[in-house]
Amino acid sequence: MAEKGDDQKMTDAMQIAARVRHARILKGLRMKDLAERVGYNESMISKIEAGKVTPSLVMLNRIVTALDRDLASFFGLDIDMHRMVLTAKERTVVEGDALRGGKGVSYERMVPLAAGNLLEANVHVVQPGGEKVDNITHQGEATGYVIEGQIELTIDGEVYHMQAGDSFFFKAHLPNSYRNTGDQVARVIWVNTPQIH
Template identity: 40%
Template sequence: MAPPSAADGLGTRLRHARMVRHMTLKALAEAAGCSESLLSKVEGGHATPSLAMLHKLAIALDTNIAALLSAPAVTSSPVQRASERPSVRFPAARAATPSAKSRRAEGSITLERLVVPSPGQLLQGDIHVLEPLARSDEQIHHIGEELGYVLEGELELTLGDQSYSLKAGDSFYFPSTEPHSYRNPGDAVTRILWVNTPPTF
């Protein structure tokens, strides 16, 4: 069964968050650096933003990506079964200088939720699944800390101006205030156990 699109329920929660803050479509679009047209499509469930754009929208709304993507947890069970793990798929990031080859080659990113986000939660854990050549788009930064462990495949992690090549078995840690991005430089799927606090995605 294919994971749900990031657009599933996102538009409704995004519109609700905007209206609660008494922001117009134009004001939010300007704050996030996107067009009103794109934002309208996202709210209507007709477009899916990149991770970087969703991060900007979350900042502009003084919330986090997890709150925009996830309905409140309906279970108090401390166990999340693999067969019931929710996941969110993001489309391929757009290349800075797009070409027909890059548009065909770049893959998507799927976040498999290890914990369903809930209000007041301080820790978030996901498995980031990167298709070949998938990347997180532009660098982002925010409050918090992050650590990860490469389960399989290759990972290129960029922190500021420094890039690091990691393979299965390697781990990383960095303060989230450091501008960061990542990509799968290989031709096989990469899976990363990724934990951050406070919840961001």
């Protein structure tokens, strides 16, 4: 019985971890930003998001409040849904990426952020002149398809000029970036192995 209790504690910690990380990213905050808002150090936020520390109710309430949420809505979304159908209007849109550099890029979430998901997928909407610079490398893979517009994609220093209908694939440990070199919005379906934080 004790082992089952430990398993439940681990599951609860991962649920909280995934929800905190999801809410923080949706808010466009880095771990450092959230830590400053709640008066904890960045290491503590990192441990909470990794599921290594389960915050007390008081600590969790401070974090949730700093993310402009309340505990009821924070736990209202079932992030363990095995399938989800979203219309174009229902997809969560994130302006910019707190973890990566760049400007003029928004992300339409195709897969909800949750612990245990094997894929991360977004539609990258890149304004003319918009760019993304990803200095965060990790194990895994990335693939994508340009739906419309054109981008200049750089993978490990090599530049590729891509337009609607072109696709790409690369190992996620390679540094990469892109920019919209055209005069119209570019849209790119981007799928990758999630980074373990």
